[in-house]
Amino acid sequence: MIFISNTIRFNDHEVEISAIRAQGAGGQNVNKVSSAIHLRFDINASSLSATQKERLLASNDNRISKEGVFVLKAQQFRTQERNKADAIERLQQFIIQATSISKNRKPTRPSRNAKRKRMDKKTQRGKTKALRGKVDF
Numbered sequence: 752m753i754f755i756s757n758t759i760r761f762n763d764h765e766v767e768i769s770a771i772r773a774q775g776a777g778g779q780n781v782n783k784v785s786s787a788i789h790l791r792f793d794i795n796a797s798s799l800s801a802t803q804k805e806r807l808l809a810s811n812d813n814r815i816s817k818e819g820v821f822v823l824k825a826q827q828f829r830t831q832e833r834n835k836a837d838a839i840e841r842l843q844q845f846i847i848q849a850t851s852i853s854k855n856r857k858p859t860r861p862s863r864n865a866k867r868k869r870m871d872k873k874t875q876r877g878k879t880k881a882l883r884g885k886v887d888f
Contacts, residue, residue: 759846761798766842767791768835773826787826790838795819803850810849821845 773787794807794815808819815821823845825838861869 759799759803759850765792765797766839767793768838770831771824775826786829786831786834787824788831788834788838790821790823790825790842792821792823792842793819794821803846807846807849812845812849814845 767790769789769791770785771787771789772785794804795818797804799807807821808815812821814823821842823838823841825834825841827837828834
């Protein structure tokens with residue numbers, strides 16, 4: 752089981768993980784070891800709820816294909832195990848970010864007392880600055 756949050760979880764078989772060779776510099780280790788991870792998560796075939804699937808597909812992420820498959824490549828670390836953990840963690844972060852519901856902001860106004868205090872502070876500050884002028888003899 753892969754746990755995303757208290758309410759979101761799905762089975763391991765819903766995520767397809769394969770090892771591939773990493774790109775870039777690194778010498779012999781990169782050339783002969785398949786340490787990078789290629790993660791594929793089919794959103795439409797997953798056990799997530801319909802609203803969660805809609806939110807994931809509606810997010811304008813370039814890692815989601817036209818067929819609704821989330822593709823992720825993890826090659827930051829030297830070992831396959833750490834890259835696998837990194838890929839799963841990044842999948843979790845993507846799902847949490849896409850399915851989170853933000854609160855509606857209620858516009859508020861400062862109270863009359865808060866306005867009065869602010870004006871009093873401004874007046875006091877102006878008086879303090881006025882006392883800094885040159886002294887005439």
